[in-house]
Amino acid sequence: xxxxxxxxxxxxxxxxxxxxxxxxxxxxxxxxxxxxxxxxxxxxxxxxxxxxxxxxxxxxxxxxxxxxxxxxxxxxxxxxxxxxxxxxxxxxxxxxxxxxxxxxxxxxxxxxxxxxxxxxxxxxxxxxxxxxxxxxxxxxxxxxxxxxxxxxxxxxxxxxxx
Amino acid sequence: xxxxxxxxxxxxxxxxxxxxxxxxxxxxxxxxxxxxxxxxxxxxxxxxxxxxxxxxxxxxxxxxxxxxxxxxxxxxxxxxxxxxxxxxxxxxxxxxxxxxxxxxxxxxxxxxxxxxxxxxxxxxxxxxxxxxxxxxxxxxxxxxxxxxxxxxxxxxxxxxxx
DNA sequence: AGCCAATGGGTTATAGAGTAACATATCTGA
DNA sequence: TCAGATATGTTACTCTATAACCCATTGGCT
Ligand SMILES: [Zn+2]
Ligand SMILES: [Zn+2]
Ligand SMILES: [Zn+2]
Ligand SMILES: [Zn+2]
Numbered sequence: 001x002x003x004x005x006x007x008x009x010x011x012x013x014x015x016x017x018x019x020x021x022x023x024x025x026x027x028x029x030x031x032x033x034x035x036x037x038x039x040x041x042x043x044x045x046x047x048x049x050x051x052x053x054x055x056x057x058x059x060x061x062x063x064x065x066x067x068x069x070x071x072x073x074x075x076x077x078x079x080x081x082x083x084x085x086x087x088x089x090x091x092x093x094x095x096x097x098x099x100x101x102x103x104x105x106x107x108x109x110x111x112x113x114x115x116x117x118x119x120x121x122x123x124x125x126x127x128x129x130x131x132x133x134x135x136x137x138x139x140x141x142x143x144x145x146x147x148x149x150x151x152x153x154x155x156x157x158x159x160x161x162x
Numbered sequence: 163x164x165x166x167x168x169x170x171x172x173x174x175x176x177x178x179x180x181x182x183x184x185x186x187x188x189x190x191x192x193x194x195x196x197x198x199x200x201x202x203x204x205x206x207x208x209x210x211x212x213x214x215x216x217x218x219x220x221x222x223x224x225x226x227x228x229x230x231x232x233x234x235x236x237x238x239x240x241x242x243x244x245x246x247x248x249x250x251x252x253x254x255x256x257x258x259x260x261x262x263x264x265x266x267x268x269x270x271x272x273x274x275x276x277x278x279x280x281x282x283x284x285x286x287x288x289x290x291x292x293x294x295x296x297x298x299x300x301x302x303x304x305x306x307x308x309x310x311x312x313x314x315x316x317x318x319x320x321x322x323x324x
Numbered sequence: 325a326g327c328c329a330a331t332g333g334g335t336t337a338t339a340g341a342g343t344a345a346c347a348t349a350t351c352t353g354a
Numbered sequence: 355t356c357a358g359a360t361a362t363g364t365t366a367c368t369c370t371a372t373a374a375c376c377c378a379t380t381g382g383c384t
Binding site: 325326327328329330331332333334335336337338339340341342343344345346347348349350351352353354 | 355356357358359360361362363364365366367368369370371372373374375376377378379380381382383384
């Protein structure tokens with residue numbers, strides 16, 4: 001049974017953004033950490049769509065939105081915070097960042113990344129995390145983080161080829 | 163049943179190097195591509211140990227070995243060739259490169275990376291590749307490459323803590 | 325041999341990604 | 355309101371990677 005992920009379907013993306021920001025506010029409140037204007041703004045920019053954004057792209061967007069220059073450390077600090085809180089993930093193969101649709105629940109960073117449209121689909125497959133853990137355990141390895149980055153074509157883009 | 167990977171055991175590493183270079187020569191010969199002196203030298207440097215090396219580290223090593231300056235494009239072109247031929251893998255999370263112990267057989271890039279000693283252990287678990295393929299297929303995604311980078315502590319380093 | 329096209333490598337300059345160090349501002353609790 | 359902690363601004367720099375152009379080497383081909 002094949003199911004099309006949200007990121008690849010037509011959907012009310014304002015809803016995605018709203019949910020993500022609300023979840024972020026709740027989480028930060030409950031954890032006693034500060035979701036400042038800047039951090040919120042960066043998170044909102046990242047959620048503009050389901051495609052990972054680079055730090056320097058975000059810098060430009062920030063500069064445009066705030067009509068003044070923004071230096072790298074500013075955006076990197078905000079990104080570090082969002083990463084620590086699990087509100088975003090880093091896509092290593094792209095040097096880019098994407099919003100997490102389910103922060104709050106601890107999970108690994110598993111993504112399908114379309115090279116055509118740029119969409120990154122976060123997987124939610126505990127069985128996969130488990131199997132990776134098991135394989136690591138069999139070699140005596142203690143896992144701290146997992147990063148699975150699968151590249152290829154999403155359903156929409158693969159279809160467009162045919 | 164737990165089995166310690168070669169990279170984490172005492173072993174005759176000259177044997178690793180020798181095998182890797184021999185396999186590279188065979189592969190390139192059979193494919194009709196040229197394993198030039200430079201490419202061979204870079205591959206040999208990468209195989210100095212089981213830890214991923216950055217391009218700029220390799221540049222320094224090349225400069226020292228050849229007693230003359232080596233510019234980035236030189237080493238990146240060699241790395242690109244070795245990547246295309248499947249003789250090395252790129253570790254995205256480290257911006258670094260490591261030799262592949264089984265080039266020739268097509269497989270995905272699955273690694274356990276020790277943050278303490280720097281060793282990267284390549285996994286050979288077709289079942290894992292298969293499961294990832296299946297998960298992707300279920301969402302209508304066409305896989306081209308997989309990159310699994312698991313970070314943590316290898317058996318030696320985890321033991322050293324306790 | 326002499327030539328040609330293709331491939332590989334040298335060189336310079338620049339783009340892209342990330343951090344160190346220090347100054348300033350803003351919050352928070354006593 | 356004051357002090358300490360946290361957050362942001364600013365400058366300068368490091369590390370990673372690529373573009374563009376030129377020259378050298380290779381390996382057929384006549
Ligand atoms: Zn997530
Ligand atoms: Zn796509
Ligand atoms: Zn391999
Ligand atoms: Zn280790």
